[in-house]
Amino acid sequence: MTSLIRETRTYGLKEALLGGTGLRDAGRLEGFFLRLLFAIVVWRSLEFYPAYPGAPKPVGLAAWPALWEWLGWEITRLSDPAFWAQCLTWVKVALCFYVLGYGLPVALPVITLVHVAIRTLNNSQGAAHHGFQMVSLALLTQTLVVWFLALARGWIFVRKKTMPRWAAPGNWTWLWIYTIAIAAASYIISVCSKLDASKGQWLKNSPYVATQIVKTHRQNYYNSLDPQFIQGVAPATPAEADPATDRYRHPIPHSADWLGRHPDFARILFGAGFFLELLVFLAVLDRRAALFFGLGLVSLHGSIAWLMELSFPFNERTVGVFFVNAAGWIILMAKDPAWRPTRKIWLGSIILAAVLLSAHLATAASESTIAHFLDLAHHPAAIIPGLFNLPAAVKWTAVLASQTLLIAAVAVSVRSLFRRRA
Amino acid sequence: MPALTPSALLPAARRLWLAGGRYFWLAAFMGAAIQFSLKTGEHYPFSHFPMYGNPNPRPVDYYFLTDAEGQPLPVVELTGDTAPKLKKRLNTELNEWGFANDTRVKSEIPLDIRAGITKAILDDTVAQSKHRGTPLPDQVQLWRGEIHVGEDGYHETFVKEAEN
Numbered sequence: 001m002t003s004l005i006r007e008t009r010t011y012g013l014k015e016a017l018l019g020g021t022g023l024r025d026a027g028r029l030e031g032f033f034l035r036l037l038f039a040i041v042v043w044r045s046l047e048f049y050p051a052y053p054g055a056p057k058p059v060g061l062a063a064w065p066a067l068w069e070w071l072g073w074e075i076t077r078l079s080d081p082a083f084w085a086q087c088l089t090w091v092k093v094a095l096c097f098y099v100l101g102y103g104l105p106v107a108l109p110v111i112t113l114v115h116v117a118i119r120t121l122n123n124s125q126g127a128a129h130h131g132f133q134m135v136s137l138a139l140l141t142q143t144l145v146v147w148f149l150a151l152a153r154g155w156i157f158v159r160k161k162t163m164p165r166w167a168a169p170g171n172w173t174w175l176w177i178y179t180i181a182i183a184a185a186s187y188i189i190s191v192c193s194k195l196d197a198s199k200g201q202w203l204k205n206s207p208y209v210a211t212q213i214v215k216t217h218r219q220n221y222y223n224s225l226d227p228q229f230i231q232g233v234a235p236a237t238p239a240e241a242d243p244a245t246d247r248y249r250h251p252i253p254h255s256a257d258w259l260g261r262h263p264d265f266a267r268i269l270f271g272a273g274f275f276l277e278l279l280v281f282l283a284v285l286d287r288r289a290a291l292f293f294g295l296g297l298v299s300l301h302g303s304i305a306w307l308m309e310l311s312f313p314f315n316e317r318t319v320g321v322f323f324v325n326a327a328g329w330i331i332l333m334a335k336d337p338a339w340r341p342t343r344k345i346w347l348g349s350i351i352l353a354a355v356l357l358s359a360h361l362a363t364a365a366s367e368s369t370i371a372h373f374l375d376l377a378h379h380p381a382a383i384i385p386g387l388f389n390l391p392a393a394v395k396w397t398a399v400l401a402s403q404t405l406l407i408a409a410v411a412v413s414v415r416s417l418f419r420r421r422a
Numbered sequence: 423m424p425a426l427t428p429s430a431l432l433p434a435a436r437r438l439w440l441a442g443g444r445y446f447w448l449a450a451f452m453g454a455a456i457q458f459s460l461k462t463g464e465h466y467p468f469s470h471f472p473m474y475g476n477p478n479p480r481p482v483d484y485y486f487l488t489d490a491e492g493q494p495l496p497v498v499e500l501t502g503d504t505a506p507k508l509k510k511r512l513n514t515e516l517n518e519w520g521f522a523n524d525t526r527v528k529s530e531i532p533l534d535i536r537a538g539i540t541k542a543i544l545d546d547t548v549a550q551s552k553h554r555g556t557p558l559p560d561q562v563q564l565w566r567g568e569i570h571v572g573e574d575g576y577h578e579t580f581v582k583e584a585e586n
Binding site for chain 2: 024050051053057060061063116119125126127128129130133181182184185186188189190194196198205206207209212215222224225252256260261281284
């Protein structure tokens with residue numbers, strides 16, 4: 001607060017709020033929006049409450065019996081709804097501090113501990129679930145970052161030195177970029193596992209992923225018996241009757257059937273995702289790289305959700321907040337004329353966004369491939385508006401605004417690359 | 423052309439060091455996180471994210487629950503868990519038995535042992551459904567579906583793994 005007042009007096013409020021934001025840096029106002037949006041993501045992820053009474057296959061923290069003995073406590077205590085409600089109250093208070101940007105060295109560990117503990121209990125049932133890891137890892141990384149910065153600031157204060165820019169309050173670059181780094185690392189880990197498990201043959205064998213598409217559709221059907229996962233068609237009867245199994249025979253999803261018959265196209269499709277995950281470490285280079293990789297990753301998740309009925313909403317949301325970072329782009333455009341789109345770019349962006357949105361809404365009920373691509377084109381822009389339970393009209397207006405901004409951000413990023421070359 | 427004296431080079435070197443330092447630490451952090459996760463494996467929040475890591479032509483299996491007549495039951499609504507979770511639980515038990523008994527291939531696990539493990543998983547699932555107040559029917563069956571892929575496309579087979 002002191003530094004904000006001092007900078008406001010010296011440079012004015014606009015500069016104090018927008019000043020730190022640049023191509024590779026996140027300033028005060030951008031930091032606030034990153035924390036606000038991520039706090040909503042974290043809170044949403046805590047709505048999934050698995051009240052398992054035991055931890056038969058302990059993993060992570062649950063697998064440290066000495067720790068629990070020392071604490072005189074058990075991780076299964078989280079399955080008590082009253083205690084969980086208490087935990088959520090602590091998290092709520094800590095998230096308020098987190099959003100405001102005060103007391104982070106204490107607030108972040110509280111949020112991290114509760115988030116990691118409840119998901120550890122969930123994963124200690126003998127069945128690992130990978131939908132929340134990125135949020136936990138992001139929280140853990142942010143805890144390490146704020147602890148490091150607190151130590152560095154303390155050291156500089158004790159030595160009575162001038163605070164360098166990298167450690168100055170209001171500089172949220174490290175929180176932003178290290179969260180991108182840990183998210184990128186988790187995608188690269190997945191690539192390493194693919195190469196290891198397949199002995200380097202993943203790309204060659206990737207057409208067999210089509211069989212997994214059939215499996216995930218079947219699993220989704222048996223989760224809820226929702227006929228949409230078996231194309232709404234009653235079980236097919238084979239030429240030779242087999243009463244023991246006929247009732248379970250369902251049509252093959254069109255996408256799996258098509259990919260199975262076009263293995264080379266399957267290799268190109270799955271290969272694109274593979275290389276995107278492999279090269280995602282480049283997202284830490286600057287805001288443009290983060291945007292391009294962020295759009296790619298969100299589209300990758302959208303494609304997987306479409307093909308396999310397998311979604312990772314919290315991965316998408318984390319990538320949407322930190323990689324795509326629409327708020328950061330608005331601030332950069334407002335602050336720096338070099339990053340401001342021209343009128344032509346704005347006009348082109350809004351026309352393109354409006355055309356895409358109209359086409360999407362017109363084909364929303366369709367199951368055609370073009371309708372899926374139009375849906376996919378809105379996926380990155382719909383992530384942040386999707387965090388809120390907005391009425392349809394407000395939601396689609398927000399999506400249109402986000403889409404316009406993202407198209408303009410891509411345009412100015414591409415323009416900047418050519419400008420630099422010249 | 424300016425002279426390449428040490429004092430002229432110093433600011434440039436400093437700039438390079440500052441920019442390089444940022445990426446060096448980011449790369450070191452990512453490298454450490456990757457190495458640590460791959461070594462640690464499945465220990466939340468760390469994971470080696472093994473999903474769909476080894477696509478191959480072998481049959482792919484999945485599990486589901488039915489009533490005594492073999493009519494499918496909605497797994498999530500009645501147990502709170504998903505059909506993939508049924509499979510993961512069963513695989514965890516089978517793998518544990520396999521590691522303890524030096525049997526690395528699940529199909530080599532003796533049938534009576536496998537039957538005991540699948541029955542235990544089914545019993546646990548039934549108990550869990552009662553605990554959450556959405557009890558499964560009195561008689562439940564656990565089925566395994568297998569998807570085979572060949573020159574002529576896909577076909578499926580089914581095996582009743584356990585019943586209570």
